[in-house]
Amino acid sequence: MAYFPLCINLNGADVLLLGQGKALEEKRNIFLSFGANIRLISEASEYRAFTEADLEPRPVLVVVADMPLEEKVRISKLCKEKAIPVNVVDTPELCSFYFPSLMTRGDLTVAVSTGGKSPGGAAWLRRHLEKQIPDQTESILDWADAFRQQLRRDYPETDRKLLMKRVIDLALSENRIPEEPEILAIIESCKAKK
Numbered sequence: 001m002a003y004f005p006l007c008i009n010l011n012g013a014d015v016l017l018l019g020q021g022k023a024l025e026e027k028r029n030i031f032l033s034f035g036a037n038i039r040l041i042s043e044a045s046e047y048r049a050f051t052e053a054d055l056e057p058r059p060v061l062v063v064v065a066d067m068p069l070e071e072k073v074r075i076s077k078l079c080k081e082k083a084i085p086v087n088v089v090d091t092p093e094l095c096s097f098y099f100p101s102l103m104t105r106g107d108l109t110v111a112v113s114t115g116g117k118s119p120g121g122a123a124w125l126r127r128h129l130e131k132q133i134p135d136q137t138e139s140i141l142d143w144a145d146a147f148r149q150q151l152r153r154d155y156p157e158t159d160r161k162l163l164m165k166r167v168i169d170l171a172l173s174e175n176r177i178p179e180e181p182e183i184l185a186i187i188e189s190c191k192a193k194k
Helices: 022-033 071-081 119-130 139-154 161-175 180-193
Strands: 014-019 036-040 061-065 086-088 099-104 106-111
Touching: 014 022, 022 036, 022 061, 061 071, 071 086, 099 119, 106 119, 106 139, 139 161, 161 180
Parallel strands: 014 036, 014 061, 061 086
Antiparallel strands: 099 106
16 A cells, blocks of 8 residues: 655654664664754663653654564554654564655655655655756745745735746746746736636
């Protein structure tokens, strides 16, 4: 069954990482890039094992790696009982969420998931999609946000959804911010459609 993609704001959120190893370190770095507060519990770093009390304060997400299967099963069960999303690296049957292959450019995030069936396949697809994203996407999206605010102020009667679609289509297809005469022409054509 396919998993539903969900974008979540991790800025300032507690993420609990349990275990050790390269996979956990990679996930730690990704979570940090999204502003998460990381709590790491590892027998290697803290010289102690996970306890149920480590789920307080309640983390937004839990990721488990590189520990005995019995411990993975116990942690997964506890998280699921407490409705805390849990990812157990390389053990998909214990996961309540999968970690997608990510590509980011500024505020743009593209996530590819195969529902845990093929992380390597997801990574390949993400690399292929990454090549299709225009170079100026980050600056175009920043500009589009400001332009949308201007539309709300200056053109309340215009079909803003249609207008934004046409402006964004032009910007991304040509990999540039549209010039004022082009924008005005699009605005006029959207007014004429009303």
